[in-house]
Amino acid sequence: MVLKKQVINQLQNNPVVKVVTSGIVGAGVGVIALTSIDKNEIVFSPENNHFILWQEVSWCSEDVLNHIKNVCNNNEFGFWIDCELNKINASYFVNHSDFPNLYHDLNRDIYYAIKNIEIGEELTCKYLPEEINWV
16 A cells, blocks of 8 residues: 555656666667656655675676676775665666756765756766766
């Protein structure tokens, strides 16, 4: 019953997005808005973000570790994740742009709109220099 209420609440109060083939050349997949998003509106806000040290998962195959590095914010010590790896949400597929429509506040790990976003528009943010290898 809780999930049903959460879905209805999201539909009433939050942006709805969809993972699609990106319109950015070479990007693979991306995220588009299915509802309009107002400037300053929070689009993605994880509930439980955890930092996992690489040494804690050193037994994983190279393919799994490379996947984690491709989709998760990471550094030389480990990575941040807010869900099970097989339940990664659309925020992990927001692509880089020099002219973004989202801002990723790393301190609070939220993405919010820095301009009004129209239905069908691809969501993008400007990657930091240490994230640029994701491009």
